Amino acid sequence: EVQLVESGGGLVQPGGSLRLSCAASGFTFSSYEMNWVRQAPGKGLEWVSYISRIGSTIYYADSVKGRFTVSRDNAKNSLYLQMNSLRAEDTAVYYCARDTGVDYWGQGTLVTVSS
Amino acid sequence: QSVLTQPPSASGTPGQRVTISCSGGSSNIGSNYVYWYQQLPGAAPRLLIYRSNQRPSGVPDRFSGSKSGTSASLAITGLRSEDEADYYCAAWDDSLSGFFFGTGTKVTVL
Numbered sequence: 001e002v003q004l005v006e007s008g009g010g011l012v013q014p015g016g017s018l019r020l021s022c023a024a025s026g027f028t029f030s031s032y033e034m035n036w037v038r039q040a041p042g043k044g045l046e047w048v049s050y051i052s053r054i055g056s057t058i059y060y061a062d063s064v065k066g067r068f069t070v071s072r073d074n075a076k077n078s079l080y081l082q083m084n085s086l087r088a089e090d091t092a093v094y095y096c097a098r099d100t101g102v103d104y105w106g107q108g109t110l111v112t113v114s115s
Numbered sequence: 116q117s118v119l120t121q122p123p124s125a126s127g128t129p130g131q132r133v134t135i136s137c138s139g140g141s142s143n144i145g146s147n148y149v150y151w152y153q154q155l156p157g158a159a160p161r162l163l164i165y166r167s168n169q170r171p172s173g174v175p176d177r178f179s180g181s182k183s184g185t186s187a188s189l190a191i192t193g194l195r196s197e198d199e200a201d202y203y204c205a206a207w208d209d210s211l212s213g214f215f216f217g218t219g220t221k222v223t224v225l
Contacts, residue, residue, distance in 0.1 A: 035214065045152070045160065045203050045216040059212050095159060101150045102205070102214070103171065105159040 002026040002104045004096045009109030016086050016113070022079040022096030022106060030054075030074035032099050036081050038092035039108075048094070049081065064090075086113045118143055119204055119217035126223040127194045135220045137187040137204030143215060147207045149187040151180055152216075154201045163202075164189060191222070199224045 008020040020036070036048040049070040050059040058070055069082040079096055093108040120138045127133040137149065151164035162171055164180035167187065177198075179190045187206075191198055204217035 037216075044201075044219040045154075045205075047205075047214040047216060050214060061213055100207070100214075101148065101162070101165045102152075102160075103162045103165065105161070107159050 002098065004098065004104060004106035006094060006096050006106045006109040009094065009111045011112045011114065012086055013115050014087060014113055017082070017084045018086065018111060020081040020083065020094055020096075020109060020111070022081075024077045024079065024096075024098075027098070029072075029077040034072060034079045034099075035097045035102055036070060036079075037095045037097050037102065037105075038090075038111075039095070040089070040092040043092075046092075050100075051079070083111070086111075088113050117218045118208055118211065118215040119206065121202075121204060121217040121220045123218070124221045124223065126225055127191075128225045129194055129196065131194045133191045133194055133198075133222060135189045135191075135202055135204075135222070137189070137217050139185050139187070139206060140208075141185055142210035143185075143206040143208040144182060144187055145185040146209055149180065149182050150205045151178075151187075151189045152203045152205065153198075154203065156200070160203065194224055196224050198222060 003025045005023045012018050035050050051070045067085045071080045091113045095108045096106040098104040149167045152160040153163050154160040167182040168180045177193045181188050202220045
């Protein structure tokens with residue numbers, strides 16, 4: 001069974017940093033591209049970042065470019081999102097999602113940016 | 116403004132057919148696959164349609180997807196109360212180098 005479990009969310013002040021992790025199981029992690037998708041409270045889905053199977057190709061949404069960094073460790077079956085210079089508008093549930101077409105989603109981790 | 120536009124709401128009575136549209140452009144829907152997701156209240160999204168018209172295993176055949184030019188549609192036939200949810204289309208955009216979700220459509224079963 002495919003499982004994606006996010007962790008690392010929490011309350012952080014504006015300008016602060018947070019690192020999200022996603023533990024993958026039930027499939028060959030290194031064979032799949034991965035994404036981060038977020039959803040602000042009461043709002044729609046917003047794609048955040050994409051990383052290829054070996055991390056050689058990475059894309060970001062304009063809203064996070066230069067502040068967020070995606071990475072992966074295929075030996076640990078893990079995906080990461082380093083978030084710096086956080087703003088109030090980054091408050092959202094962050095989902096780890098598998099593959100180009102986003103076929104499996106984790107349950108999400110809530111990031112709240114507030115003073 | 117979003118790259119992919121959906122109507123904010125749609126509704127129908129049990130057993131009816133409901134269609135949700137997704138309007139995009141030549142660099143997204145016009146040249147890439149479309150995906151559809153269902154999000155029940157308080158839950159993570161679930162993939163309903165991939166590659167514009169394919170259903171993952173476990174998705175009822177009441178759900179179907181189609182694409183024509185720069186637009187796509189999701190049809191729900193035999194509407195059921197458990198179909199009440201938010202629905203999102205999505206596609207990769209070659210010009211913007213990103214994966215974009217539609218604005219979302221809330222389906223209500225009357």
